[in-house]
Amino acid sequence: MLNFDFHMPTRIVFGKDTEKEIGNLLKPYAKKILLHYGGTNIKKSGLYERVITSLKSNKIDFIELGGVVPNPRLSLIYEGINLCQKEKVDLILAVGGGSVIDSAKAIAMGLYYEGDVWEIFETRKDITKVLPIATILTIPASGSESSFSTVITNEKKEMKLSYSNDLLRPVLSVINPELFYTLPKRQIANGVADMISHIFERYFTNTKNNDLTDGLCEATLKTIMKNGPIVYNDPSNYDAWCQIGFSGTIAHNGSLGLGREEDWAAHKIEHELSAIYDVDHGAGLAVLVPNWMKYVYKTNPDMFVQFAVNVMDVKMNYSNSDAIISEGIERLKNFYSKLELPSTLNELKINEENFETMAKKATKFAYGKEVPLGGLKKLYWQDVLEIYKLAK
Amino acid sequence: MLNFDFHMPTRIVFGKDTEKEIGNLLKPYAKKILLHYGGTNIKKSGLYERVITSLKSNKIDFIELGGVVPNPRLSLIYEGINLCQKEKVDLILAVGGGSVIDSAKAIAMGLYYEGDVWEIFETRKDITKVLPIATILTIPASGSESSFSTVITNEKKEMKLSYSNDLLRPVLSVINPELFYTLPKRQIANGVADMISHIFERYFTNTKNNDLTDGLCEATLKTIMKNGPIVYNDPSNYDAWCQIGFSGTIAHNGSLGLGREEDWAAHKIEHELSAIYDVDHGAGLAVLVPNWMKYVYKTNPDMFVQFAVNVMDVKMNYSNSDAIISEGIERLKNFYSKLELPSTLNELKINEENFETMAKKATKFAYGKEVPLGGLKKLYWQDVLEIYKLAK
Numbered sequence: 001m002l003n004f005d006f007h008m009p010t011r012i013v014f015g016k017d018t019e020k021e022i023g024n025l026l027k028p029y030a031k032k033i034l035l036h037y038g039g040t041n042i043k044k045s046g047l048y049e050r051v052i053t054s055l056k057s058n059k060i061d062f063i064e065l066g067g068v069v070p071n072p073r074l075s076l077i078y079e080g081i082n083l084c085q086k087e088k089v090d091l092i093l094a095v096g097g098g099s100v101i102d103s104a105k106a107i108a109m110g111l112y113y114e115g116d117v118w119e120i121f122e123t124r125k126d127i128t129k130v131l132p133i134a135t136i137l138t139i140p141a142s143g144s145e146s147s148f149s150t151v152i153t154n155e156k157k158e159m160k161l162s163y164s165n166d167l168l169r170p171v172l173s174v175i176n177p178e179l180f181y182t183l184p185k186r187q188i189a190n191g192v193a194d195m196i197s198h199i200f201e202r203y204f205t206n207t208k209n210n211d212l213t214d215g216l217c218e219a220t221l222k223t224i225m226k227n228g229p230i231v232y233n234d235p236s237n238y239d240a241w242c243q244i245g246f247s248g249t250i251a252h253n254g255s256l257g258l259g260r261e262e263d264w265a266a267h268k269i270e271h272e273l274s275a276i277y278d279v280d281h282g283a284g285l286a287v288l289v290p291n292w293m294k295y296v297y298k299t300n301p302d303m304f305v306q307f308a309v310n311v312m313d314v315k316m317n318y319s320n321s322d323a324i325i326s327e328g329i330e331r332l333k334n335f336y337s338k339l340e341l342p343s344t345l346n347e348l349k350i351n352e353e354n355f356e357t358m359a360k361k362a363t364k365f366a367y368g369k370e371v372p373l374g375g376l377k378k379l380y381w382q383d384v385l386e387i388y389k390l391a392k
Numbered sequence: 393m394l395n396f397d398f399h400m401p402t403r404i405v406f407g408k409d410t411e412k413e414i415g416n417l418l419k420p421y422a423k424k425i426l427l428h429y430g431g432t433n434i435k436k437s438g439l440y441e442r443v444i445t446s447l448k449s450n451k452i453d454f455i456e457l458g459g460v461v462p463n464p465r466l467s468l469i470y471e472g473i474n475l476c477q478k479e480k481v482d483l484i485l486a487v488g489g490g491s492v493i494d495s496a497k498a499i500a501m502g503l504y505y506e507g508d509v510w511e512i513f514e515t516r517k518d519i520t521k522v523l524p525i526a527t528i529l530t531i532p533a534s535g536s537e538s539s540f541s542t543v544i545t546n547e548k549k550e551m552k553l554s555y556s557n558d559l560l561r562p563v564l565s566v567i568n569p570e571l572f573y574t575l576p577k578r579q580i581a582n583g584v585a586d587m588i589s590h591i592f593e594r595y596f597t598n599t600k601n602n603d604l605t606d607g608l609c610e611a612t613l614k615t616i617m618k619n620g621p622i623v624y625n626d627p628s629n630y631d632a633w634c635q636i637g638f639s640g641t642i643a644h645n646g647s648l649g650l651g652r653e654e655d656w657a658a659h660k661i662e663h664e665l666s667a668i669y670d671v672d673h674g675a676g677l678a679v680l681v682p683n684w685m686k687y688v689y690k691t692n693p694d695m696f697v698q699f700a701v702n703v704m705d706v707k708m709n710y711s712n713s714d715a716i717i718s719e720g721i722e723r724l725k726n727f728y729s730k731l732e733l734p735s736t737l738n739e740l741k742i743n744e745e746n747f748e749t750m751a752k753k754a755t756k757f758a759y760g761k762e763v764p765l766g767g768l769k770k771l772y773w774q775d776v777l778e779i780y781k782l783a784k
Contacts, residue, residue: 008401219607
């Protein structure tokens with residue numbers, strides 16, 4: 001186990017009707033806020049009305065910026081920064097899923113940065129101050145409600161980059177699983193695939209002696225794999241949504257990776273897909289992860305046997321470890337298929353045309369200096385290309 | 393699953409040599425601190441010297457208050473409050489185990505309370521301000537390094553009471569498992585018994601639909617049960633101590649009980665023993681917990697079957713649930729015996745003499761208005777008496 005330094009100060013208010021308390025909950029932090037959201041869904045569902053009622057009754061002034069799209073765009077972030085500067089808000093309240101929260105995080109860090117906020121993503125420079133962020137989660141998936149990360153798409157450059165800093169953790173996140181009842185099936189499936197991947201990126205490691213975090217990862221994976229298909233088929237099952245909503249937060253708040261070298265290759269390989277093709281992040285992961293596993297498992301077969309046995313319930317009496325691992329990966333693919341997620345790039349209408357370009361962008365080979373991906377196995381652009389080919 | 397509101401802002405700095413960073417870590421919080429500790433062990437081990445070297449090189453001024461004993465005493469807390477008032481410190485650094493940290497917490501909350509700090513324990517009134525606390529953990533057991541609780545003994549009144557408030561969570565805790573190498577065997581065993589109980593108090597519940605926290609509890613229990621005997625027999629096993637040290641923190645930071653009704657009867661029944669007899673808290677729990685289980689399991693047998701199967705690895709093919717549960721409890725007793733912990737009150741030299749007095753104090757019957765213990769099954773003083781009798 002490696003040394004670690006962990007600070008996760010996000011307050012989580014979880015359960016029925018909790019969004020109605022938002023005004024009261026925000027009072028210690030803010031007199032004036034930016035209400036940030038996506039499309040018209042929150043208005044149709046009545047959530048918007050409940051939020052502004054609570055803000056008004058607690059005398060919290062607010063301005064609004066809607067229009068966040070999946071794979072949130074840099075252009076709207078510039079607009080948000082200008083608005084926050086002009087209106088002098090104390091906090092950004094993101095009402096939405098990961099895209100809205102990530103957009104809020106980028107605005108919050110751009111506000112105090114003298115240059116172009118995109119520079120922070122490209123140069124990974126340290127930041128020292130952000131505007132506080134709070135969230136009301138409407139899609140359990142990204143874990144952004146308590147993570148220290150944001151992922152933004154620069155639409156002009158066709159680049160999708162992530163940036164992480166502890167300052168980006170929201171001060172408060174409100175999670176009411178009832179808000180998930182109206183999610184489209186596709187979004188449910190994508191969210192489940194995304195949260196599972198957040199755990200995989202931490203679970204598959206070469207670091208030894210992780211009994212506790214191994215067990216916590218496995219328990220969370222099993223919870224998601226049990227309850228994911230339940231909410232997919234019965235989207236107003238409160239109890240199952242509680243497990244999915246809570247797991248999605250745990251999956252990406254950092255606690256499951258403590259003391260372990262993490263991987264993150266699969267996420268970066270997927271980001272190149274969605275930067276160009278605008279595919280759903282979760283669907284991209286469902287296609288790529290099993291193929292990433294097939295490509296890398298020989299680097300640390302024990303870890304993949306453990307996954308097959310402890311998570312996918314493969315019996316240890318298979319003839320050899322390759323067979324156990326292969327059965328584990330097959331069962332994972334079966335799990336994705338229960339959620340009607342794709343299993344090939346072809347199903348996502350992605351052909352070989354851009355494989356090499358994406359592979360070279362993923363490892364930054366395209367930008368001059370290659371940085372191999374991954375912790376478990378270092379992947380260069382040729383490796384990434386092979387994984388895209390395996391996935392076609 | 394129940395609604396919850398969770399805020400655990402303690403920063404955890406974990407691993408080898410981390411205590412040498414304490415001065416640097418405390419700089420953002422304090423210019424002058426109270427260094428609070430127990431006996432001379434930290435001086436003999438060289439820890440004291442490393443801490444003050446780091447404080448001095450970071451120009452953090454400090455005063456000292458040693459002398460905390462197991463089951464920390466109210467008298468020293470009064471002394472600490474006076475000292476902090478006089479010397480105007482910004483933070484208390486507790487270097488020790490749960491007793492030292494709990495003592496620091498009581499000083500930290502007493503400092504801003506106008507009356508006698510003991511009133512807060514007796515009346516459970518709300519507090520609004522405490523002095524910040526940081527810790528360097530030397531005994532993994534109490535979980536006080538990130539919990540919101542403190543347990544103090546009023547030696548004059550022969551009362552041991554706990555008090556909980558989110559303000560009591562330390563701002564920072566440093567955990568270097570190497571510091572545990574020199575713990576006496578008895579203290580190792582007691583610590584392991586204590587952290588297991590912290591999970592039991594959350595795990596055994598009547599709340600339904602807790603897949604995630606059930607799994608997290610079970611994973612943490614299994615980690616402790618695997619690694620506890622390893623460190624007991626090989627006290628300089630760093631990897632195993634990492635698992636125990638980290639598990640002890642997770643066990644009592646509140647995360648394992650989120651959305652569940654908790655129990656806490658066994659802890660309170662044990663507190664009455666150690667208020668009068670000054671027995672080790674962990675040893676008292678090892679005796680009482682299996683007997684508490686025998687007395688209460690029929691209220692919710694499913695939960696105890698789950699424990700037997702998922703934690704104690706009892707096969708489901710026993711003839712009936714009573715047999716499975718009974719085997720689970722036997723295996724738990726076997727686990728305690730691997731750590732040479734007692735299994736009867738008799739071994740602790742406690743006879744029936746005070747059973748009724750302790751039972752009546754445990755439920756506050758002795759103080760006029762009885763408050764039954766427990767979440768899983770409500771226990772009145774006659775029930776507590778039966779548990780003491782079962783344990784004799």
